[in-house]
Amino acid sequence: xxxxxxxxxxxxxxxxxxxxxxxxxxxxxxxxxxxxxxxxxxxxxxxxxxxxxxxxxxxxxxxxxxxxxxxxxxxxxxxxxxxxxxxxxxxxxxxxxxxxxxxxxxxxxxxxxxxxxxxxxxxxxxxxxxxxxxxxxxxxxxxxxxxxxxxxxxxxxxxxxxxxxxxxxxxxxxxxxxxxxxxxxxxxxxxxxxxxxxxxxxxxxxxxxxxxxxxxxxxxxxxxxxxxxxxxxxxxxxxxxxxxxxxxxxxxxxxxxxxxxxxxxxxxxxxxxxxxxxxxxxxxxxxxxxxxxxxxxxxxxxxxxxxxxxxxxxxxxxxxxxxxxxxxxxxxxxxxxxxxxxxxxxxxxxxxxxxxxxxxxxx
Amino acid sequence: xxxxxxxxxxxxxxxxxxxxxxxxxxxxxxxxxxxxxxxxxxxxxxxxxxxxxxxxxxxxxxxxxxxxxxxxxxxxxxxxxxxxxxxxxxxxxxxxxxxxxxxxxxxxxxxxxxxxxxxxxxxxxxxxxxxxxxxxxxxxxxxxxxxxxxxxxxxxxxxxxxxxxxxxxxxxxxxxxxxxxxxxxxxxxxxxxxxxxxxxxxxxxxxxxxxxxxxxxxxxxxxxxxxxxxxxxxxxxxxxxxxxxxxxxxxxxxxxxxxxxxxxxxxxxxxxxxxxxxxxxxxxxxxxxxxxxxxxxxxxxxxxxxxxxxxxxxxxxxxxxxxxxxxxxxxxxxxxxxxxxxxxxxxxxxxxxxxxxxxxxxx
Numbered sequence: 021x022x023x024x025x026x027x028x029x030x031x032x033x034x035x036x037x038x039x040x041x042x043x044x045x046x047x048x049x050x051x052x053x054x055x056x057x058x059x060x061x062x063x064x065x066x067x068x069x070x071x072x073x074x075x076x077x078x079x080x081x082x083x084x085x086x087x088x089x090x091x092x093x094x095x096x097x098x099x100x101x102x103x104x105x106x107x108x109x110x111x112x113x114x115x116x117x118x119x120x121x122x123x124x125x126x127x128x129x130x131x132x133x134x135x136x137x138x139x140x141x142x143x144x145x146x147x148x149x150x151x152x153x154x155x156x157x158x159x160x161x162x163x164x165x166x167x168x169x170x171x172x173x174x175x176x177x178x179x180x181x182x183x184x185x186x187x188x189x190x191x192x193x194x195x196x197x198x199x200x201x202x203x204x205x206x207x208x209x210x211x212x213x214x215x216x217x218x219x220x221x222x223x224x225x226x227x228x229x230x231x232x233x234x235x236x237x238x239x240x241x242x243x244x245x246x247x248x249x250x251x252x253x254x255x256x257x258x259x260x261x262x263x264x265x266x267x268x269x270x271x272x273x274x275x276x277x278x279x280x281x282x283x284x285x286x287x288x289x290x291x292x293x294x295x296x297x298x299x300x301x302x303x304x305x306x307x308x309x310x311x312x313x314x315x316x317x318x319x320x321x322x323x324x325x326x327x328x329x330x331x332x333x334x335x336x337x338x339x340x341x342x343x344x345x346x347x348x349x350x351x352x353x354x355x356x357x358x359x360x361x362x363x364x365x366x367x368x369x370x371x372x373x374x375x376x377x378x379x380x381x382x383x
Numbered sequence: 384x385x386x387x388x389x390x391x392x393x394x395x396x397x398x399x400x401x402x403x404x405x406x407x408x409x410x411x412x413x414x415x416x417x418x419x420x421x422x423x424x425x426x427x428x429x430x431x432x433x434x435x436x437x438x439x440x441x442x443x444x445x446x447x448x449x450x451x452x453x454x455x456x457x458x459x460x461x462x463x464x465x466x467x468x469x470x471x472x473x474x475x476x477x478x479x480x481x482x483x484x485x486x487x488x489x490x491x492x493x494x495x496x497x498x499x500x501x502x503x504x505x506x507x508x509x510x511x512x513x514x515x516x517x518x519x520x521x522x523x524x525x526x527x528x529x530x531x532x533x534x535x536x537x538x539x540x541x542x543x544x545x546x547x548x549x550x551x552x553x554x555x556x557x558x559x560x561x562x563x564x565x566x567x568x569x570x571x572x573x574x575x576x577x578x579x580x581x582x583x584x585x586x587x588x589x590x591x592x593x594x595x596x597x598x599x600x601x602x603x604x605x606x607x608x609x610x611x612x613x614x615x616x617x618x619x620x621x622x623x624x625x626x627x628x629x630x631x632x633x634x635x636x637x638x639x640x641x642x643x644x645x646x647x648x649x650x651x652x653x654x655x656x657x658x659x660x661x662x663x664x665x666x667x668x669x670x671x672x673x674x675x676x677x678x679x680x681x682x683x684x685x686x687x688x689x690x691x692x693x694x695x696x697x698x699x700x701x702x703x704x705x706x707x708x709x710x711x712x713x714x715x716x717x718x719x720x721x722x723x724x725x726x727x728x729x730x731x732x733x734x735x736x737x738x739x740x741x742x743x744x745x746x
Contacts, residue, residue, distance in 0.1 A: 032396075032569055061424075064421075089426070127675075159728040159744070170735075206397075207397040309518065316494030352454055368505055369527060370505075370524055371527055378544055381522070
């Protein structure tokens with residue numbers, strides 16, 4: 021084998037998946053069978069067009085977690101939840117979900133050789149949302165009841181039958197999710213000044229805070245970020261201080277009226293000197309389009325809440341600060357919103373000759 | 384700042400995007416403005432369930448390029464094409480495409496501050512396929528003509544107007560695409576024995592071969608893979624040796640009757656002692672479902688052709704060989720196929736109480 025100068029460049033260690041990468045910070049042992057799709061290691065992408073709208077040398081990045089294997093941040097928690105379920109000998113897992121959780125649960129459970137059950141309310145027609153979970157081999161059961169009843173049943177099932185619950189109450193999920201904070205610090209060399217994050221069930225904001233605090237404690241960063249949580253205006257219980265009985269927003273992934281991690285999120289807000297704000301659907305859609313058409317980044321509508329929120333409170337950001345906005349899911353998860361809310365030009369009926377095309381292009 | 388033992392772990396260099404990572408192997412200079420979404424660095428995931436079907440200690444991995452920023456391998460070529468267009472002073476780019484190329488072109492062009500024009504045949508109704516490009520801010524023009532006329536017009540436009548052509552004839556695209564071969568070698572420590580890859584326009588198989596040869600030349604690997612190209616049975620000109628006037632297959636991304644890189648691909652086959660084979664739509668769908676339901680990996684139907692092909696010719700693989708199958712696109716690009724071809728269980732009308740649910744689960 022001939023060696024050239026280029027071979028001197030140090031070998032790049034392949035990413036081993038987030039559990040192996042952060043094993044020392046996670047509740048796993050040599051006995052834990054790791055079920056991984058090499059999740060994590062998602063890019064931290066600068067968004068200069070949005071930074072320019074803020075000015076004052078503020079640096080802005082997005083943590084694009086839509087590039088996880090099933091297209092959302094849920095993979096971070098699911099590699100932990102499924103590995104621990106397998107360690108405990110589970111043959112099946114269950115969750116109540118119509119979205120990203122069901123896809124992640126199905127993918128990891130099947131990869132781990134387990135059955136994956138997904139409970140949903142009957143008459144839930146948007147099959148497209150479940151297409152991914154079904155293809156991964158989920159067994160979907162529609163009950164004659166609402167979503168709260170589905171949640172109640174899966175909790176009971178997990179208590180009295182040999183199936184492991186992988187809904188957000190599963191404690192290993194937040195452990196996995198905290199690794200996104202580790203990755204941000206590893207990339208920036210320190211914690212950002214602000215972390216902007218969409219808030220629905222409020223688990224992810226709690227997980228990020230856990231991650232930053234743990235890294236701070238071992239000296240990986242010498243500061244902690246201000247945690248800025250953004251909720252959709254029609255589903256903003258943490259902003260108003262009371263549950264929302266009928267939450268409504270285009271950002272379906274954060275359409276939650278009574279967050280499971282309510283108290284944790286309030287504690288994060290105080291401890292980090294952060295805040296909760298609400299953003300309207302119009303602000304969310306503006307940020308969603310702006311990210312795609314000026315930065316080249318396509319996220320789920322709910323993800324865009326973090327950028328919408330940042331733009332809403334931009335005058336509060338210290339000059340020269342570093343801000344990270346969390347984008348939780350891939351835009352490809354929700355093609356309907358892309359079709360409905362694109363404002364791009366689509367011209368039809370143009371003659372098939374070069375002059376007509378040039379004219380249509382304004383050249 | 385307190386330092387602990389854990390801080391001793393070497394700092395992980397953040398991935399800088401494929402141009403910066405492989406700058407010495409690419410036609411860029413200090414004058415090239417790099418337009419990047421931190422593409423590349425996609426995971427090489429073991430697929431043990433498929434390896435088990437082959438047996439004989441064969442190791443099988445997928446290069447999951449659907450985790451690029453716009454969801455396909457096209458981002459590798461587009462970061463190069465758009466950076467070079469920007470270096471040349473282009474204010475607009477153009478392509479004829481209804482799929483992954485248009486999405487990648489739009490995302491990178493808009494990120495680089497350029498206009499992105501996409502020409503398609505009129506009456507092309509599947510707006511869903513274009514939703515992503517439209518959201519990225521593409522300006523879509525539908526002409527009264529067929530796809531070949533659209534291709535002809537964009538070529539002429541690029542010659543006589545100030546717009547840069549970013550269709551596959553753009554030479555910088557293959558330069559970017561070859562980096563996937565670099566990444567595979569960097570991860571495995573050598574080239575695989577076999578590379579299995581879906582073949583449509585035949586640009587990607589040529590790009591991978593360029594990459595392996597270049598790395599071999601500088602001593603990064605001491606062998607070259609056998610290049611195994613797989614076409615859909617209804618669109619297999621490289622297998623039959625003659626163009627297909629009306630190509631048909633469920634794998635739309637490789638539904639091409641007259642490949643642009645025909646001669647290059649034939650040369651790759653000879654030089655690598657590889658082969659071309661065709662796989663039926665049924666074989667493609669079987670591999671597509673198998674990848675999702677046993678490995679937890681959701682790809683485009685066209686991507687699954689590489690795995691379908693591998694399974695077809697599995698008896699030819701040497702014992703103990705290392706095989707990499709290329710998955711070119713994310714399954715989320717094509718939700719319709721997922722809905723139509725999932726074989727999972729979907730049970731409805733179950734009573735909302737635990738016994739009924741347990742019974743439906745077979746517990």
